[in-house]
Amino acid sequence: MGAGTLGGNTTGNIISADPLLMSLADNGGTTFTHAILPCPQGPAVNAGNDVVAPALDQREMPRNEAADIGSFESDLAQIDLSYSMIQPCENTSNGSITVTPQSTPEYTYQWDAASGNQTESTAIDLSAGFYNIMITDGNGCVKDTTFELISAPNPTIDPVVNQEECEFFTLIEITGTNLSGDESYYTESGGLGTSLIDGDVITSTQTIYMYDLLGNCDDEVSFDVIIHELPEVLSFTGEGEYCEGQLPQNIIVEVSGTPDFTLDYTINGAQTSIVSSEQNIDLGNTPGVYMITGIQDEFCENTSDLTQSIIVHLLPSAPETSGDQSFCTNEMILPIEAQGEPGSHSWYSDEGLTQLLSPEDQYLPENTPGIYTYYVTSTENDCEGPAQAVVIEIKICDVVIPTAFTPNTDGVNDTWNIVNLDLVYPNNVVSVYNRLGNKVFESQKGKYQEMPWNGFYNLEALPVASYYYIIEYNDENNKSETGYISIIK
Structure with missing residues (x-):
């Protein structure tokens, strides 16, 4: 209470310092309990008319006709x-x-x-x-x-070393002490960026943050993930088929990655490898089938099954031919022919094999007088072998009519041999007559030289004499020729 005095019976005044009276709690009746607080400059409160006050106060004590201005429960102001x-x-x-x-x-x-x-x-x-x-x-x-x-426990995340992996890295479970259970990975510091969980796959180089918040306490651990791309075969060239005597191109492998490179491969099934600091790796030109089985660079390795082949074909031998031949201009020219060796044949007019005449097995020479050399080759697997030469003579042939022959069966000049007759005039007919005009011989058309006159008639030898002949050429000019042929013994 302030430093004043309280006087009177049913009414009173606070003298001097005015106390501040504040209501405490409603006790449910008509009595209110007040605290008299020693607060400076507090306004005085009229206690009111005690006539209506009950006989007993809240302590069950007689009021004695005094208003319930103060209370013993508190002597200080209450700031809730x-x-x-x-x-x-x-x-x-x-x-x-x-x-x-x-x-x-x-x-x-x-x-x-x-x-x-x-x-x-x-x-x-x-x-x-x-x-x-x-x-x-x-x-x-x-x-x-x-x-x-009181200090709250800090979450502590176990550190993770920097990771250097090939192609990808899989996040593992975050471990530590006093973790909240909501710990997670993030792509930015402070629990920002994209949230990641264990099992997620990282495919690019970056910094990964592990973050946990427990109440007002947090912890963050970061580590770098370095992802290396797998080395690859970018190109594989040099494959081809070659002929004996040709120089094959080299097999070249272009690779990606970080040097040095180790290339594992086979040649015709035999395993081998090569180490190179160059991205273009030369495997040489040995004939065979090349298969790349694996590639390694400074950091990673990869598999492959690419193949390239260098095939060298043997040259075919020179072909067999129908041989050198001679023809008359007025006879049928027969084709010259190549035989043997599988594959195709080609006929040329020059030894350098630059003037192709025919890509067939046969070639029909032109019927022009002269001596010609033709060259024929065999080609197999696009490889052309050496040439075989064929000489063909085309000449102007005359019919030679002998004036006598000796059919004495001695094997010499036993028939009347009219040279080149069938050759020059393939439709000829030869007739022979005795001096009486009787026909003693007539040939089949175009076959005189196959069955020439032997001086016989009806299987009997004719006597020595001169005989008249007629040769009908039966050509486009209907030409014929006559004369005498003598039998001599």
Whole structure:
């Protein structure tokens, strides 16, 4: 109570310092309990008419005709407030305390030296410990309260070393102590960016962050993921078929990756390998089937099953032919022919094999007088072998008619041999007559030289004499020739 005096029986006044009377709690009756607070400049409160007051006060004591102005329950002003605390993390000063008075008068706040003498309703940057605040309202009343902050456990994420992998890296489970259960991977620091979980696959080089938040405490661990692309075969060239005597191109393999390279391959099934610092790797030109089975670079390896082949075909031999031949201009020219060796044949007019006459097995020479050399080759698997020469003579042939012959069966000049007759005149007919005009011989048309006159008639030898003949050429000019042929013995 203030430093004044209270006088009177049913009414009274507070003299000198005016106390502030504040209602405490409604006790459910017509009696109200007040606290007389020693707050400076508090207004006086009229106690009211005690006639209506009950005979007993809230303590069940007789009132003695006095109004219930004071109360013994409290002699201080009550400042009701609520508060919230954020506990600091271990070995950090990230805790805070916020106080909120329940009424609306203006307040001032004074935290103790442990908090750094802060003067706001919220004290920040606090470590574990005790903190006191004095709250003063606009009437000078003070609320003194002490709070304790207790360290919260920090989550601790187990570190992960930097990862260097080929093609991809699979995130593993995050481990540590005091983890919240919501720990996760992120593509940016502070739990930002894309959230990732264990089992996710990283396919590009980047920094990965592991982050966990437990209350006001967090932990973050980062590591680098370096992804190397698999080395690959970009091109595989040099394949081809060649003929004996030709120089094959080299097999070249172009690869990607980081040198040095190791290329595993087979030639005709035999395993071999080559190490190179170049991206274009030369495997040579040995004939055979090349198969790449694997490639390694500085960091990674990859498989392959690409193939290339170098095939060298033997040259075919020179073909057999129908041989050298001679023809008359007025006889039928027969084709010259190549035989043997599989594949195709080609006829040329020059030894250098530049003037192709025919790509067939046969070639029909032109019927022009002269001596000609033709060259024929065999080609197999696009490989042309050496040439075989064939000489063909085309000549102008005359019919030679002997004037006598000796059919004495000695094997010499036993028939009348009319040279080139069938050759020059293939439709000829020869007739022979004795001096009496009797026909003693007539040939089949065009076959005189096959069955020439032997000096016989009806299987009997004719006597020595001269015989008249007629040769009908039966050509386009209906030409014929006559004369005498003598039998001599």
